[in-house]
Amino acid sequence: QVQLVESGGGLVQAGGSLRLSCAASGGTFSGYTMGWFRQAPGKERELTAAISWSGGTIYYADSVKGRFTISRDNAKNTVYLQMNSLKPEDTAVYYCTARHGLPVGNIREYDHWGQGTQVTVSS
Numbered sequence: 001q002v003q004l005v006e007s008g009g010g011l012v013q014a015g016g017s018l019r020l021s022c023a024a025s026g027g028t029f030s031g032y033t034m035g036w037f038r039q040a041p042g043k044e045r046e047l048t049a050a051i052s053w054s055g056g057t058i059y060y061a062d063s064v065k066g067r068f069t070i071s072r073d074n075a076k077n078t079v080y081l082q083m084n085s086l087k088p089e090d091t092a093v094y095y096c097t098a099r100h101g102l103p104v105g106n107i108r109e110y111d112h113w114g115q116g117t118q119v120t121v122s123s
Contacts (some may be wrong), residue, residue, distance in 0.1 A: 009117030022096030034079040038092035050103035
């Protein structure tokens with residue numbers, strides 16, 4: 001079955017950077033959007049960034065535009081999230097996700113999920 005495995009989370013000071021990676025396996029991912037949701041304590045899971053198979057459609061939440069960059073390597077079935085200028089409000093568990101088709105904001109449209117990786121930004 002499909003597996004998504006995240007890596008790269010950790011503790012960083014405000015203003016620092018982290019790079020998350022998510023490797024997909026167990027299926028064929030042609031035509032799949034891959035992305036990242038995040039969930040802070042006491043809050044709903046929200047779409048942070050997503051990228052279509054071709055890379056031609058990319059979505060960013062307003063809160064991360066200009067600071068985060070999503071990219072993918074289809075040969076490796078891997079998606080990346082480069083996070084720069086991190087803020088304490090970026091602290092959350094970050095979940096890798098995938099769906100067939102273009103990026104959408106509705107969490108119910110995403111079929112596959114990773115276990116999540118914790119990102120903590122200290123002030």
